[in-house]
Amino acid sequence: MAVFADTPRWPKHGTWWGHLVSDASLDELHDAAERAGLFPRSFDLDHYDWPVDARDRLEQTGVRFVDSRELTRRLIDSGLRVPAHARAGARRERTLADAAALGLDAGTGDRVPHDFIWGMRGHVDPMPALAGAFRLTRDEGSSALASPRIQAHDDAGRRAAHALLARLNELARTRGRDRFIGQAVDWPDQ
Template identity: 60%
Template sequence: MTVFADTPRWPRHGTVWGHLISDDSLDELHEAAARAGLPPRAFDLDHYDWPAASRGDLEAAGVRFVGDRELTRILLRSGLRVKLSERPAARARRSAEHAAALGLDPVPRDLIVGLLGHVDPLPEVPGAFRFTRDRPHGRARIEAHDEEGRRAAERLLERVDLLARAAGEEGFVGQVMDAPAAHR
């Protein structure tokens, strides 16, 4: 049982990012990511995204570095890989499960209850939005291209807060990305 990382090559948010995977289990992957100080939000279905600045922390956590192709081969052999073509369906299943747990209907395009994982980026369509809240009473970070999207995000945040409280939580913690039905 080993955790592997490749060389960061994918630019975003002012840095470059690599991938962290396990050859055995997601539990092993989550444990190694926590030891290396990666936030739970960095998890993406079958891997963690990690910024170039975290390399030393990954080395200290015992992560083994391999090339991109080797990382892909290891992930395929592990049985944990979520193929690119299957990622939208995997996100839809996760969103449906999390929405059902909240009692939320209709299901947003991408929804995560809790701190583990991240939703898709904000699409470039009118009325789309994305929000994140890390603490039940914390301020939500809302991304939207227009006022319609911002208002839709605020309405949904209010709704998921009420549902989370009805389920015995202090409030909603998680992420949502959605767009008007015409753009789904």
């Protein structure tokens, strides 16, 4: 059992990013990412994205560095890989499981967003360029990151995001939390 990283080759957010995978379990992967100080939102179904400045921390946690082909082979052999054609379905399964765990229930009139995460681990897809679309994020902590961040193309999206946030906060309080922590991306059905 081991955790592997490839060389950062993908530019985004002003830095270069690589991938981190386990050949055994997601628990092993999450543990290594946490020990290396990777932000939990950088988890993406079967791997973590890691910034180039995290290399020393990854080395200190015992991560093995391999080329991209070897990393992909290890991920496929582990049985943990979520192939491109199955990613939308995996995101929907995660959405429905997290919505149910929070108590968000379409059967009682709640709208379950297109992509949803309750908690800090993982991220939702980017917001589509559609009228009424929004992306809502609230992270843990007492800093500005703990304030909800709402991205929307228009007022309809902002109103929908605020309405969803109010409902999510209400549900989080019924589960002993002071507020909703997580992400959602949604848009009106066409």
